[in-house]
Amino acid sequence: MAQYDYIEIKIPAKAQYVGVARLMISGIASRLGFTYDDIEDLKIASSEAITNAVQHAYGADDEGEIVVGCALYEDRLEIMIADHGASFDFEETKKHIGPYSDASEARFLREGGLGLYLMETLMDEVKFHHEEGVTVFMTKYLGGERGEEDVKRSANS
Amino acid sequence: MNLQVELLEENSVQYYKVVGEIDAFTAPVLKERLAAVENIQELKAELDLSEVDYMDSTGLGVFVGFYKTVTSNGGHVKITGLNKRLHRLFEITGLSEIIDIEKKESEDNNGTI
Numbered sequence: 001m002a003q004y005d006y007i008e009i010k011i012p013a014k015a016q017y018v019g020v021a022r023l024m025i026s027g028i029a030s031r032l033g034f035t036y037d038d039i040e041d042l043k044i045a046s047s048e049a050i051t052n053a054v055q056h057a058y059g060a061d062d063e064g065e066i067v068v069g070c071a072l073y074e075d076r077l078e079i080m081i082a083d084h085g086a087s088f089d090f091e092e093t094k095k096h097i098g099p100y101s102d103a104s105e106a107r108f109l110r111e112g113g114l115g116l117y118l119m120e121t122l123m124d125e126v127k128f129h130h131e132e133g134v135t136v137f138m139t140k141y142l143g144g145e146r147g148e149e150d151v152k153r154s155a156n157s
Numbered sequence: 158m159n160l161q162v163e164l165l166e167e168n169s170v171q172y173y174k175v176v177g178e179i180d181a182f183t184a185p186v187l188k189e190r191l192a193a194v195e196n197i198q199e200l201k202a203e204l205d206l207s208e209v210d211y212m213d214s215t216g217l218g219v220f221v222g223f224y225k226t227v228t229s230n231g232g233h234v235k236i237t238g239l240n241k242r243l244h245r246l247f248e249i250t251g252l253s254e255i256i257d258i259e260k261k262e263s264e265d266n267n268g269t270i
Contacts, residue, residue: 019180051181114217
């Protein structure tokens, strides 16, 4: 198993903290050596996922929490965003993340709209896990050696 | 993290200068400011985003809503001062095909390097 450093932040599920988590992502991406454009992509993609969690995970009066976990590898950054507030065992949760399936993610597609589209366009890989809330798992490779973005873009157009 | 929306009316054009970050927290502020004028018949609105450092789909959502309402009232919306990043957001979402947008002048030059 590849070695990685792990950083996690837990924020109240309130809109004013989306920017706080975004700053953390920005700092981590910068530490890993992502380009300016890639850092901006990561900021937007993770903000979209966190915004979704803030807006849909809890009722207006609930005091929920969102966990944002980042695994820093030499060649990539993996970000996991969970709307059910409990810290996760990164490896264990990752095992249960399935491929993106339209049927189980109807809620995201319907309400996430543009946000979901941006996540998929700006990241190399986006997966969802629907159990005790929603967990979003996103990966971006350093140097964009995957070259998947262009493939996705043409697939969507 | 802050957002300022300044209104300067010039020759019947409602010119808004938006400064700061547009995200889930600040988008409602922007939406509220724009809602004050969106029902004016044949409104001419210009939104200057040259000093917006960050924007995601929450901002795009506000602009799409504003565009729809203004257009249905016979008006016109123009979004100006887009830096490379913001312009790309409008491009990849296809909104650049629908809404009248304009890049920052300096960005045009940078783009050709």
